[in-house]
Amino acid sequence: MEAGAQTEVQDRLKKLVDRIQGLPTLPAMLNNINKMMLNPRTSAKEVAQLISSDPSITSKVLRVVNSSFYGFPNRITTVTHAIVILGFNTIKSIVLSSTIFDVFRKEVRGGFDRQEFWKHSIGCGAAAKVLARRLGFPTLEEIFIAGLLHDVGKIVMDQFLHERFAEVLDMVRTRNCLIVEAEEKTLGITHSDVGAWLFEKWNLSKGLVETTRCHHNPALAGENAKPAAIIHFADILVRALRFGSGGDQKIPQVSDAAWSQLGLDPGQFDPLLAEVGEEIERAMIFLDFIK
Amino acid sequence: MRVVKIEEAKPGMRVAKDVLDLRGNLLYKAGTEISLQILETLRGRNVTHLFLEDSPGLGSAGVDPEKRAAEVDAELDRVFADVASHPVMGALKEAAKRVLKSKVK
Numbered sequence: 567m568e569a570g571a572q573t574e575v576q577d578r579l580k581k582l583v584d585r586i587q588g589l590p591t592l593p594a595m596l597n598n599i600n601k602m603m604l605n606p607r608t609s610a611k612e613v614a615q616l617i618s619s620d621p622s623i624t625s626k627v628l629r630v631v632n633s634s635f636y637g638f639p640n641r642i643t644t645v646t647h648a649i650v651i652l653g654f655n656t657i658k659s660i661v662l663s664s665t666i667f668d669v670f671r672k673e674v675r676g677g678f679d680r681q682e683f684w685k686h687s688i689g690c691g692a693a694a695k696v697l698a699r700r701l702g703f704p705t706l707e708e709i710f711i712a713g714l715l716h717d718v719g720k721i722v723m724d725q726f727l728h729e730r731f732a733e734v735l736d737m738v739r740t741r742n743c744l745i746v747e748a749e750e751k752t753l754g755i756t757h758s759d760v761g762a763w764l765f766e767k768w769n770l771s772k773g774l775v776e777t778t779r780c781h782h783n784p785a786l787a788g789e790n791a792k793p794a795a796i797i798h799f800a801d802i803l804v805r806a807l808r809f810g811s812g813g814d815q816k817i818p819q820v821s822d823a824a825w826s827q828l829g830l831d832p833g834q835f836d837p838l839l840a841e842v843g844e845e846i847e848r849a850m851i852f853l854d855f856i857k
Numbered sequence: 858m859r860v861v862k863i864e865e866a867k868p869g870m871r872v873a874k875d876v877l878d879l880r881g882n883l884l885y886k887a888g889t890e891i892s893l894q895i896l897e898t899l900r901g902r903n904v905t906h907l908f909l910e911d912s913p914g915l916g917s918a919g920v921d922p923e924k925r926a927a928e929v930d931a932e933l934d935r936v937f938a939d940v941a942s943h944p945v946m947g948a949l950k951e952a953a954k955r956v957l958k959s960k961v962k
Contacts, residue, residue: 625879632881641881681862806953808932819940832945835952843956853860853906 578754583763586726590669592768595620596662600769603654613654614646617661626664626855627657633851659711662770667855670721677724678735678813680856685810687714688852692845693800696838701796701828709796712777714852716797717812719761719778720745738814745814746782758782785823795824803842858908863899866907868892874908925961929954 598616602608618624624645631648632641642648649657673680694713698706723731730753737748749756762779777794780787781801784794798821804810805817830838858873868891876885876899884902885895888910899907933954940946 629879629881681860685860802949805936806933806949808936808953808957815936816938817936817940817946819943820945825945832948832952835949836955839952839956847858850860850908 575755575759579759579763582727582730582753582755583760586722589722589726589764592770593665593669595623596658596665599658599661603658610646610649610654613657614644614649617645617657623661623664627660629854630660630851633848635848635851637848656707659707663711663714663852664855666715666718667852670718670725671856672725674724674728676732677728678720679811680721682811683717683721683813684853684856686804686812687717687810688849689804689807689809689842689846690714690716690797690800691852692849693803693842694796695849696842696845697796697800697803697828697830698793700830700838701792703793703796708771708773709793710849712774712793713797713800715761715765715774716778716781716801717757717761718764719757719759720813722760722764723757735813742816743814744816744818745812746818748814756782782818784821784827791823792827795821795827798824799828799830803839804846807839807843807846809846858910860906861909863896863905863907866891866896866899866909868896871910872907873910876904876907878902878904922961926958929957929961933957 595616599613602613602616617627627645627648628642630636631638631652636652638651642651645657667684671680691710691713695706695710697703698709703709720731723734734745734748734752737743737752738745741748746756746758758779758781762775765775765778773790773793776787776790777797780790780794781797784791784798787794801812802817802820805812870891872885872887872889872891874887875883876889878884879902884898884904889895891907933950934941937946937950941950
């Protein structure tokens, strides 16, 4: 996108998000974990104490770390043990996704089906993890979370800009187009812009911001073009498996730039899709977060 | 296999995975047939979702595999309609059909 067009998108985004009132702030727990992790002298025990102060998050962390998603043979019974085995970053990712599910729990009447939305999101995270593993990508956990949260902008719009988003969903229904196409026509910005704006506002990592912003056009993600290509194709794979729904009933075409970044062989799609299906089953533990 | 909210589960359906309570204790083994009493117990233990067998949805086991396979073909032809002429997308559509249909046999 040219610089002028990019500025126009930012202007339209600003006008739209300025109307948002009561947007939740990032829960204090995550801010505190972030601060603690910046200090190299922070111990696992200190982070565990902070997490353990919230019984709901503690129970979610322990359920996820003991699920087949991580597949440890022995039961992990304390948060300290979980941190020692899985590392600060993984635990932070679990807390991040759990709190974001919590923040956007409220279903809006006439909005889209949150259960199907989160299933699509979990599916995309799982597919991204499989792709990243096959490509020898080093940070599987971050890629999973980027897949899990790539469409959060849709929920922000559904919840806080409900009437404008209802127009988008109407266009999707009447024209049978992709949500991203209806957003461009109706609002001039997309859920990718809104999601990236939220993550920037919350000071989340640049990688997460850029993969979210560019998951429909990964070539624009600069140094994050490869992870963005992974999320882009993971979204396509999970749609092909008809698992969950991000609110539309079509499959976007793979970007040529993303396809060459990934270097996949179409002759291997059958085992790839089967592996994604297995990973999705393991990742379904994350649906617990909307309880 | 599919995930349903507890309110949507009906007696006679079967759970596809072991059902655990919030503490991870086993309540019912995979394959257990749901009864009204079981539903009441699950609500009492704050279980909100279940994995169930025999989904009537796409790509899952059912009574009429041929009909389901035809549904898979029709569904994927529909959602891929605008992009199937792209070689990568066409190959993906056919692979997805094979993978989903292998689950309904």
